[in-house]
Amino acid sequence: MKSNVLLILLKVEVDIHRYVLFIGHEFNEYLSMNSEVEIEHAFVQEGEGELEMEQLYLEQNLAYLGINNTFIKYGTVLMPLGITNETHEPPTFYGVDRNVVEKELNANTWWETGIMVNTALGGGLELTAFGHTGLETDGDGDIRDGRGKVYKQDGTNVAYTFRFRYTGIPGVEFGLWHNHQTDINNTPGAGNIPADLWGAHINMSPTEGFGFKALAGTWQLDCPSTHACATNGREKIWGAFIEPSYRWSIGGPLDQSIGIAARAGAWNDKADESAKC
Known part of the structure; x- marks a missing residue:
């Protein structure tokens, strides 16, 4: 006599995935302080969970100097x-x-320390310029792993970011952005690795009706032969996606809405690999 037993194991798990706390203070109409703290998985212990200070800055409004x-x-x-x-x-x-x-x-979520200037040029056009700390890789060109997260981070390799943003059409944003890294290498004596990111996006996010997002960007790394990124394909990195959506207003006391979206994208963090074969 044979009997078959089907054993089904169910895993029940509860996790506080992410908690974000934003704290700010306005000293006066021209000076304020803002901060953002994030904790993942409830606590930090033995390599599990994360506690991060993602923002901590003073913001100065130059209107008191006559610069609006x-x-x-x-x-x-x-x-x-x-x-x-x-x-x-x-x-x-x-x-x-x-x-x-x-x-x-873009190594989301990515933050650096420095000085950022944001100014409205008129007609819905805005310019942002940011001089800041740079990425720190081990020569392999891994952009995301190169984030220092402002933890005892080297402040000598200065980087620069520029963005033009147009919001002259209600509910629509166009953006062009560029990041230049003077040296993403964190290995002393092995030679510099300059890097440049270029990208653009459109973000149409109405409260109801048709929406659309699209983004494309590429990294170019100048890797000396002494570094792994010269042969592992990471001298060129690219990515792009599109996301159409539609949102309906369902009203109610909370002015609620519901939406659907579809996203298609592609990326390659070793786009130069074929050239090395």
Whole structure:
């Protein structure tokens, strides 16, 4: 006599995935302090969980000097790159997790320490310029792993970020951005690795009706032969995605809405690999 037993194991797990706390203080109409702290998985112990200070800066409004629509941030600031890095929590995007293209291409969430100037040029055009600390890789060209996260970070390799943003059409944003790294190498005596990121995006996110997002960008690394990135394909990195969506207003006391979205994207963090074969 034979008997078959089907054993089904169910795993029940509860996890506080992410908690974000934003604290700010306005000293007066021209000077304020802002900070953002994030904790993942409830606590930090034996390599599990994360506790991070993602923003900590003073913001100065230069209107008291007669310079209107111009602000300066001093401290640790989110990088002005792409769509989601500066506004990276739901419901600013569809789904629970951010799109993987920006996660890999723009190293979301990415923050650095420095001085950022933001000024409105008129007609819906805005310019952001940021001088800041740079990436620190081990010569392999891995952009995401190169984030120092302002933990005893080397401040000698200065980097620069520039962004033009147009918001002259209500509900629509166009962006062009560039990041220059003077040296992403963290191995002394092995030679510098300059790197440049170029990208653009469109973000159309109405409260109801048709929406659309698209982003494309590419990294170019100048890798000496002494570094792994000269042969592992990471001298060139690219990524792009599109995301059409539609949102309906369902009203109610909370003015609620519901939406659907579809996303298609591609990326390659070793796009130069074929040239090395």
